[in-house]
Amino acid sequence: MSVKAIFFHEVDDVPHWLASPKREEVFAGVMEDILTFVHPEKPNSVGLSGTILDMDKFKAVLASEAAGAAMKHDGVRPGTVELLVES
Template sequence: MPKLIATHEVDDVAHWLASPKRDEVFAGLAKDLTTFVLPGDSNRVALSMDVADMDALDAMMKSDRGAEAMKYDGVRPETIVMYIEG
């Protein structure tokens, strides 16, 4: 099960951290989700997780459900960068 780290910008860091959407959307796709915040006056955040099925994760990210969750969380999709454990 590969580890994935995704970095991105959000509109409101406190809202993103408190959001229940992350657990809802990634349930069954990933485990051990950990959030990170870039210190200082920034909206840059990161998320690490162990991914069970990369194809299923990719499909979810491209789905309406994934888009709705990102919108709810204030994620700026154009800023997402994903790193896969090598």
């Protein structure tokens, strides 16, 4: 069952994060319709939304080395990631 989700987090470099292909590479097959957002008043706060196609597979990808490497490459600040799902 698919579910819509929103992520919030902080990054080191917003233009780098926006331009990175890593999120599409890592989430291919488990998430679609990904949109990116930038907080208008907090310069390092970003977010994304999309549809998670299978939560169990998504969680497995999120816990993978590939996801960790992509987050590091994209400058995602550890401990700032929050996930909200549609209720």
